[in-house]
Amino acid sequence: MPRIKSVAPILFMFLLPVAALAEEGIDSRINEAIKPYADSVAGFIFSSFPVAGVPIPFVLAWLIAAATFFTFYFRFVNLRAMKHGLQLVRGDYNDPTAAGEVTHFQALATALSGTVGLGNIAGVAVAVSLGGPGATFWMIIAGFLGMSSKFVECTLGVKYRNEYTDGTVSGGPMYYLSKGLAERSEKLRLLGKLLAVMFAIFCIGGSFGGGNMFQANQSFKQVVAVTGGDLSWLADKGWLYGVVIATLVGLVIIGGIQGIARVTSKIVPFMAILYVGAGLLIILMNFSALPSAFVAIFDGAFSPEGMAGGVVGVLFQGFKRAAFSNEAGVGSAAIAHSAVKTNRPVTEGFVSLYEPFVDTVVICTITALVIIVTGSWDPSVDPSQGVALTSTAFESAISWFPWVLTMAVVLFAYSTMISWSYYGLKAWTYLFGESLITDIVYKVLFLAFVVIGSSMQLGSVIDFSDAMIFAMAFPNIIGIYFLLPVVKREMNEYWADYKSGRLKKFGKAANRA
């Protein structure tokens, strides 16, 4: 591995000055300087209107309304295509002569590693604490609705991707917004271009923030917590953590050392399974508490007692955390899904149903159940302490589990950063063109933000970047509304072929049929 040896020190040396700046107390100055702008942008995107006395952020209503509309428009594709989605993931329709191309499973797994992360661990704890057990119910409903949003965006992502002459592919909302709308009507060409540019700008912002600084910041907090809290040797060494993580990210995205990413991408699913397994174990250990937990979830969902805002308040907490976790409607996953090899774009839509399903309906629900059956939820929790709460819940049953959880948190954060660096880069090159220089500029900025995220107390910067991820949902969903008929046509044609058995199965699946 001579390349690691040559690249790592360069990255390290470059990143240290960024850390040094953080040590100078520059963070509070940056924070002060940026706060008014950050607050107004975040304030605008998360601006809320009251429903039954509960302030509902507009972006959340926007996401849920779209997901609900898509669910009805495609006549519950989220449920009725699940069986077929599984067949596709399993490879029943994989043509053996196309072996070696990106399969449905691989595209799904790659997209999942970008979404499974802190939201599943930290966000859920906050939802259950602030919304009570009933929030779990609404979280699951939001997960199912989000499946319809993913279906649409991933179908479009594949349909309008760019396939270059050298065989590489690039896809995502930038392309379906610009190409798709132009194809619909000449009058929409300009709007499509505008939406695509807006999306790309927000996506770059999101890739520096929610997909980067937030991950670095939160994972560092958990590392400090598990190594002794304020007394930890690491407590004031966020810069060191940031430089190490940024170097590891840099080795992959600048050094091109895919080995590390490959190792991580193999450990992450393992950690996810371990997390779900440990969660199930704890639920089984508290088996006697399970019936009352389910009663609490249903009662809390429809007739919460003593919860701020009543049903709407609970619903809000559940929906919010589901949307934060699975990013359905945001458009990010469409970038990852569009690398798949298929000549029927809608197949990837069916496969992508499993992304919110695994992320929200399975993993988030496990976290929620663990917190409920162990009685760890705490209505007075500070929303930034979500990881700690989940950690305590697991610790109450398995004393050493916080260490495993910390490893999971760091790895999830790392793989989310790798994914988001890719999403951001795609948006960046869409705006500035593909060249070595633009490429490097983005990547260097990305690494600098890793260090900034873990070493500075930039509350408002993080709010700002969080807002950016959700801002992506505006151009994305506006464009999707125009493109719905395209998806519907693709879906109906395909579904007719599927139902009449015109689709060719291969391998064992062909023998079964």
Next chain:
Amino acid sequence: MEKSLLVGIDCSECSQRALEFAVTWARSTNSRLLVAHVIEWSPFSFNTPMENEVRHKRREDELVRARTEIVDPVVEGLRARGVSAEGLVRHGHAAQTINQLARETGASNIIIGRKGASRIKSHLFGSVPSMLVQIADQPVTVVP
């Protein structure tokens, strides 16, 4: 249709004995030899988005390399000796893919060499010949 035998090779030199066995057999039965090489690949691996983006291109490169460096030299060598031969390259799980290729081409027999891995190693990692013997639809000849 002309009878054909499928012989699986790892690299152009290392499956010599299996190949010689196949040549003798092909000559005596007047069969065509299908020289198959499998590039180890799983449809269920976990990749980074960057890997997925260039996957199509990399696959083409892998296929070209396997053809020019492994299969083609063998096929040319066989043809030079007057044996009717054809090369096949595909991605996948070695044993399953060899069986699949035999099925698609209608080969009547599969011939494969073995490395003689230790018991522990073959227990841990499995061996291509032993798995092929378990799953094949056609008779398999394992050449030591």
